[in-house]
Amino acid sequence: MTPTYYLLLSALLFSIGAVGVLVRRNAIVVFMCIELMLNAVNLTLVTFSRINGKLDGQVMAFFVMVVAAAEVVVGLAIIMSIFRTRRSASVDDSNLLKY
Amino acid sequence: MAGAAWLVVAFPLLGALILLVGGKRTNAWGHLLGCATIAASFVYGLILFFSTTGQEEAARTSEVSLFSWIPVDQLQVDFGLRIDPLSITFLLLITGVGFLIHVYSIGYMAHEPGENDRRRFFGYFNLFVAAMLILVLGNGFVTLYLGWEGVGLASYLLIGWYTDRPSAATAAKKAFLMNRVGDVGLAIAIFIMFKVVGSTQYTAVFDGVANGAFSSGELVALTLLLLLGACGKSGQFPLQAWLPDAMEGPTPVSALIHAATMVTAGVYLIARSNPIYTASPDGRLVVVIIGAVTLVIGCVIGCAYDDIKKVLAYSTVSQIGYMILAVGLGPFGYALGIMHLLTHGFFKAGLFLGAGSVMHAMNDEVDMRKYGGLARIMPVTFVTFGLGYLALIGVPPFSGFFSKDAIIEAALGQDETWRAWVFGGAALLGAALTAFYMTRLVLMTFFGEKRWKDIKSSDGREFHPHESPSVMTIPMIVLAVGSVGAGAFFAIGDTFTEWLAPTVGVLEESHHHVIPHAVVPWLTVGLSLLGVLLAWLFVGRKRVPLSKPEPVPFPVRAARADLYGNHFNELLIARPGTWLTRALVYIDNKWVDGLVNGTAALLGGSSGRLRRAQTGFVRSYALSMLGGSILLIAALLAVRFA
Numbered sequence: 001m002t003p004t005y006y007l008l009l010s011a012l013l014f015s016i017g018a019v020g021v022l023v024r025r026n027a028i029v030v031f032m033c034i035e036l037m038l039n040a041v042n043l044t045l046v047t048f049s050r051i052n053g054k055l056d057g058q059v060m061a062f063f064v065m066v067v068a069a070a071e072v073v074v075g076l077a078i079i080m081s082i083f084r085t086r087r088s089a090s091v092d093d094s095n096l097l098k099y
Numbered sequence: 100m101a102g103a104a105w106l107v108v109a110f111p112l113l114g115a116l117i118l119l120v121g122g123k124r125t126n127a128w129g130h131l132l133g134c135a136t137i138a139a140s141f142v143y144g145l146i147l148f149f150s151t152t153g154q155e156e157a158a159r160t161s162e163v164s165l166f167s168w169i170p171v172d173q174l175q176v177d178f179g180l181r182i183d184p185l186s187i188t189f190l191l192l193i194t195g196v197g198f199l200i201h202v203y204s205i206g207y208m209a210h211e212p213g214e215n216d217r218r219r220f221f222g223y224f225n226l227f228v229a230a231m232l233i234l235v236l237g238n239g240f241v242t243l244y245l246g247w248e249g250v251g252l253a254s255y256l257l258i259g260w261y262t263d264r265p266s267a268a269t270a271a272k273k274a275f276l277m278n279r280v281g282d283v284g285l286a287i288a289i290f291i292m293f294k295v296v297g298s299t300q301y302t303a304v305f306d307g308v309a310n311g312a313f314s315s316g317e318l319v320a321l322t323l324l325l326l327l328g329a330c331g332k333s334g335q336f337p338l339q340a341w342l343p344d345a346m347e348g349p350t351p352v353s354a355l356i357h358a359a360t361m362v363t364a365g366v367y368l369i370a371r372s373n374p375i376y377t378a379s380p381d382g383r384l385v386v387v388i389i390g391a392v393t394l395v396i397g398c399v400i401g402c403a404y405d406d407i408k409k410v411l412a413y414s415t416v417s418q419i420g421y422m423i424l425a426v427g428l429g430p431f432g433y434a435l436g437i438m439h440l441l442t443h444g445f446f447k448a449g450l451f452l453g454a455g456s457v458m459h460a461m462n463d464e465v466d467m468r469k470y471g472g473l474a475r476i477m478p479v480t481f482v483t484f485g486l487g488y489l490a491l492i493g494v495p496p497f498s499g500f501f502s503k504d505a506i507i508e509a510a511l512g513q514d515e516t517w518r519a520w521v522f523g524g525a526a527l528l529g530a531a532l533t534a535f536y537m538t539r540l541v542l543m544t545f546f547g548e549k550r551w552k553d554i555k556s557s558d559g560r561e562f563h564p565h566e567s568p569s570v571m572t573i574p575m576i577v578l579a580v581g582s583v584g585a586g587a588f589f590a591i592g593d594t595f596t597e598w599l600a601p602t603v604g605v606l607e608e609s610h611h612h613v614i615p616h617a618v619v620p621w622l623t624v625g626l627s628l629l630g631v632l633l634a635w636l637f638v639g640r641k642r643v644p645l646s647k648p649e650p651v652p653f654p655v656r657a658a659r660a661d662l663y664g665n666h667f668n669e670l671l672i673a674r675p676g677t678w679l680t681r682a683l684v685y686i687d688n689k690w691v692d693g694l695v696n697g698t699a700a701l702l703g704g705s706s707g708r709l710r711r712a713q714t715g716f717v718r719s720y721a722l723s724m725l726g727g728s729i730l731l732i733a734a735l736l737a738v739r740f741a
Contacts, residue, residue, distance in 0.1 A: 021721050030718075091717045098715030 281331015322382025
């Protein structure tokens with residue numbers, strides 16, 4: 001089992017997440033795709049930690065998780081409040097902040 | 100005696116201060132104070148004169164340093180007075196003739212509208228005389244410059260005296276501006292002196308000339324720049340156009356400006372700078388050319404005018420031309436130029452005062468075509484004017500004969516034959532023309548039929564000519580006596596040239612004569628009589644029409660238009676100046692402002708377009724972030740593996 005497969009998997013996950021962010025309109029789904037990308041990055045960090053035999057990457061992955069958890073809290077709250085006022089969770093509907 | 104010489108300047112300056120600051124409460128006695136200050140200066144001038152005449156030649160020159168005026172590092176200008184024969188001569192002329200004109204003004208300005216006016220007039224008059232005295236008494240070029248500008252200011256105030264006349268305002272402005280052109284020359288000349296010798300005092304500069312501190316190029320530059328200044332102040336070609344327009348002022352102003360003070364400043368400047376001019380024959384040639392050109396054009400234009408004051412003004416232009424010609428001859432002519440200046444001061448002041456007296460009698464009418472037959476009605480004016488006239492056209496033994504004839508002889512006695520013929524010829528031609536226009540003036544004014552009988556003056560009043568009051572006629576009589584006797588007094592026995600010798604050098608006699616020495620006076624007088632005869636043929640024996648004859652041949656048209664001097668200035672200086680300013684305004688508006696405004700518009704426009712990228716769609720932002728990241732990573736990889 002070479003680490004390359006882990007890296008390929010994480011690249012795949014990241015790509016799925018990125019495409020999801022770009023093509024989906026539902027804010028919840030976009031949010032989940034972001035989580036997917038974050039976790040793909042976590043997987044990369046852990047893999048390289050394993051390859052290099054150092055713990056730096058593992059520690060970094062924990063940090064990412066903490067930040068992701070905080071981000072989920074704030075992000076879900078924003079989505080909730082937008083949904084309450086506009087009765088829609090579509091990211092394309094909330095486009096008032098523009099030129 | 101010279102130690103208290105500052106009093107001479109202080110009297111009229113104090114008079115001007117009291118009259119201009121004192122206001123209404125000096126109205127009652129203002130004119131008397133104005134005359135008294137000038138009289139005091141004149142008396143002090145006489146004391147100075149008599150205290151110097153008896154002394155040795157070297158002792159006649161003294162300098163008084165009054166105070167340190169501009170002490171700036173290397174530039175140390177002391178305010179001091181120089182008392183020498185030249186400055187005493189001018190001092191006496193200015194205060195003497197100036198005093199007579201002041202007295203005359205008491206009568207002439209008595210009927211001025213506005214109760215303050217006569218007092219203010221005397222204030223300006225005193226200021227004028229004070230400035231002129233600073234000009235001639237200063238011991239350095241910067242002091243001279245102070246007086247030079249002061250005279251310019253006072254002349255501006257006096258020429259524009261009739262503030263309700265737009266023409267007077269224009270004339271004052273014109274005089275001021277054209278003087279400024281000359282002043283630039285004088286200022287640059289002073290800069291050069293300071294640069295080369297580090298001082299602007301006469302003695303230091305002239306010592307520098309004697310020691311060879313100036314290169315020949317600098318000397319020529321100095322002569323030409325000083326000449327430019329002289330041309331501006333003295334109304335010489337090509338800056339002569341302001342002088343006839345200055346007739347817009349009251350007649351005593353014309354008399355003061357044209358006879359005793361302002362216009363003589365140019366001649367004074369050249370005579371004072373005689374070491375510089377002696378050292379530069381090339382510069383002197385230019386001076387002679389300017390003098391000859393001016394004296395001829397002044398005469399030619401004078402023949403064509405019907406305005407009595409303008410004729411006299413052009414006569415002044417041409418007589419100053421004689422003086423400039425004389426001082427341009429160098430050691431042969433400095434003293435002669437100053438002598439003509441003195442005699443001219445007498446007879447021209449007398450002529451102007453006479454013209455003022457005539458105008459006074461004729462409701463301020465200046466058109467000679469409306470005069471005629473005034474000799475019987477105004478006998479005193481006629482006789483004094485006639486004596487001045489005889490002096491001006493150079494009839495012996497009146498004063499103009501001695502001084503003008505001496506200049507013509509000197510002009511004919513130049514070493515180069517062509518110069519003698521050209522400039523001597525111009526001077527002789529001028530003598531004949533002078534006789535012509537002055538005879539025309541006298542015939543039209545005092546003889547012939549009384550053309551004013553059946554017409555009204557331009558302000559609608561009928562003419563009731565009368566002799567002027569004695570406060571006006573007495574100065575005229577005194578000046579007439581001067582016009583008769585001054586020339587003989589100065590010239591016979593070379594009294595005057597010897598008196599001036601310590602300042603301008605001993606007058607040299609030429610031994611080169613294109614026309615025999617003894618013939619010249621006869622020739623001069625003969626040409627003058629020819630001019631008189633021609634004037635009688637053209638004007639005296641015919642009826643003078645009330646309006647100008649039209650059409651006239653081209654030379655007369657040209658002379659009536661000042662030989663197109665104004666057109667020339669307009670075409671050569673004013674128009675290109677206007678174009679230049681317009682071009683500059685265009686460049687400023689379109690290019691400079693265009694650059695600034697264009698930068699702002701470019702930034703504003705492009706940011707307006709860039710703004711469109713902010714669509715508000717989160718997903719497009721996400722796409723651009725992704726794209727950007729991919730580009731960055733691709734670039735990094737490309738650099739890494741290249």
